[in-house]
Amino acid sequence: MMAATDLRKTVQPQISLEDFLKFREYFYRRTGIFFEDSKRYFVDKRLLERMQRSGADCFRDYFMQLRIDLSGEEMQQLVNLMTVNETYFLREEYQFRCMVRSILPDIISRRQPGERIRIWSMPSSTGEEPYSIAIYLLEYWPDIEHYEVELVASDIDTAVLRQARQGVFSRRSLQYLPIDLLARYFTPCGNDYRLNAELRESVQFTRVNLHEPADTRDYRDFDLIFCRNLLIYFDDLSRRQAAETFFDALNPGGYICLGHSESMSRISSLFQVRKFPEAIVYQKPIEG
Known part of the structure; x- marks a missing residue:
């Protein structure tokens, strides 16, 4: 039988609606960029990517890391992921x-x-x-x-x-x-x-x-x-x-x-x- 600790490790972290709304407000205050509800899949996917890279087991832990990171490096990594850069020469x-x-x-x-x-x-x-x-x-x-x-x-x-x-x-x-x-x-x-x-x-x-x-x-x-x-x-x-x-x-x-x-x-x-x-x-x- 699989141990409880091993079982927990196989469960992928999720972003709840409450988590999404909390992050959306925080990101908006920091950048002025507001994510509509239709962007939730886009935001959740990139949040989960950063959570995995940072080693956070859940959104709450990651969000705490994000806010106490005095260097601003994690916030910058998020900004780089969350901004869309679609362009080409002589556009418009x-x-x-x-x-x-x-x-x-x-x-x-x-x-x-x-x-x-x-x-x-x-x-x-x-x-x-x-x-x-x-x-x-x-x-x-x-x-x-x-x-x-x-x-x-x-x-x-x-x-x-x-x-x-x-x-x-x-x-x-x-x-x-x-x-x-x-x-x-x-x-x-x-x-x-x-x-x-x-x-x-x-x-x-x-x-x-x-x-x-x-x-x-x-x-x-x-x-x-x-x-x-x-x-x-x-x-x-x-x-x-x-x-x-x-x-x-x-x-x-x-x-x-x-x-x-x-x-x-x-x-x-x-x-x-x-x-x-x-x-x-x-x-x-x-x-x-």
Whole structure:
């Protein structure tokens, strides 16, 4: 007969509804990301994975470990597992066209040649968006020779940031990149492709939790922000807080681009709607 202690070891830990709700509230308070009930299977599966790796026998033990971990490493591991990073080069390209044809020409109309233009990509995921911005600027913005461009890319997920810095991408990530641009900026790397060193070094990657004021306090003086398909994971309160963070990060007259299914008008009244031929974007009012 199997001993009781051996029997207990064969029983897999489970996540109850109470556990799910408790974790959902905790994760929301820490990140601003809210998991709908429909995401429970996704959340439970990843929680059980971390419980197994940490050696916790039940959710209660794991949750206690999570809260007393002063290093924050376990929370970061959870964030890396819980965030979805689906992206590819030139995604929603119409906004990049808007950047070079309408947004940047408006910005430099109030600048002198040689001045700095700052662009922030948040979330950066594995780097496809910020590197797409860099390529688009080089290829399609003739005034790039007259201005200093600083491109900052941030994400809450440290694993995707490491991958982004390496600059190695699959054929799937590059499927919409024209062949001539692929040949110009990438070299084969096994079954993948690696971005050239000059472009990799042109983007500064940083870890940022948009829900944590200490993380975003120093992010200021940007002229253009890309924040696409992130706010759909937030609730109304977190969206408003994010809008205020981006408002503070922008220079007067600066712009923010959201995902095609997102609307700043339904989130905050801080920004003005700008309808350009290529896209609808949102502008911080120009003072004076």
